[in-house]
Amino acid sequence: DSGVTQTPKHLITATGQRVTLRCSPRSGDLSVYWYQQSLDQGLQFLIQYYNGEERAKGNILERFSAQQFPDLHSELNLSSLELGDSALYFCASSPARGNTIYFGEGSWLTVV
Amino acid sequence: SQQGEEDPQALSIQEGENATMNCSYKTSINNLQWYRQNSGRGLVHLILIRSNEREKHSGRLRVTLDTSKKSSSLLITASRAADTASYFCATDSVHAAGNKLTFGGGTRVLVKP
Numbered sequence: 001d002s003g004v005t006q007t008p009k010h011l012i013t014a015t016g017q018r019v020t021l022r023c024s025p026r027s028g029d030l031s032v033y034w035y036q037q038s039l040d041q042g043l044q045f046l047i048q049y050y051n052g053e054e055r056a057k058g059n060i061l062e063r064f065s066a067q068q069f070p071d072l073h074s075e076l077n078l079s080s081l082e083l084g085d086s087a088l089y090f091c092a093s094s095p096a097r098g099n100t101i102y103f104g105e106g107s108w109l110t111v112v
Numbered sequence: 113s114q115q116g117e118e119d120p121q122a123l124s125i126q127e128g129e130n131a132t133m134n135c136s137y138k139t140s141i142n143n144l145q146w147y148r149q150n151s152g153r154g155l156v157h158l159i160l161i162r163s164n165e166r167e168k169h170s171g172r173l174r175v176t177l178d179t180s181k182k183s184s185s186l187l188i189t190a191s192r193a194a195d196t197a198s199y200f201c202a203t204d205s206v207h208a209a210g211n212k213l214t215f216g217g218g219t220r221v222l223v224k225p
Contacts, residue, residue: 056210105154
């Protein structure tokens, strides 16, 4: 158990819908990262927050947004969902730069 | 874009044999981390090696780093069926904002009993 908790573990939704994925980082970790893993794109970095502020942005679509709250948990919002958004979404956390980054078990999203 | 590229893409060995996989990357790094992923599951952290380190060990795992060649290797000794998984290298680039990791495509390892 990495200590990073993600909910829900699985969800199935229809095209055009919106979903929110939730992440609780390891106790004390200030950085939260979101990654998307799909068969064709592999593991892609989406976005990083550090202590509530956006630190780095990757290949995150405009339909996607994220935030980190004062209690350090984070949410990834995916809207206007398309079939191609079906993937495993990972949250990860670390205390600071240069440290091990720990991943959660992921949230499986299936868009039908 | 993928910073790290693993080689081989797939590896099949017998239980008890050693498994070696390589990772090449393109830019200067702060550190390189290896992860294991069982099918459809989460990423389990294995080892972090910093740019000023050349070798690290953890149990049956040995990681080397050659920054002059921009490459790393992961050796699993005396493999077990439970080692069957995909293995990924990930780099923390000195040029990247934040400290995001950029992952390679992974090596799928099958350990046959």
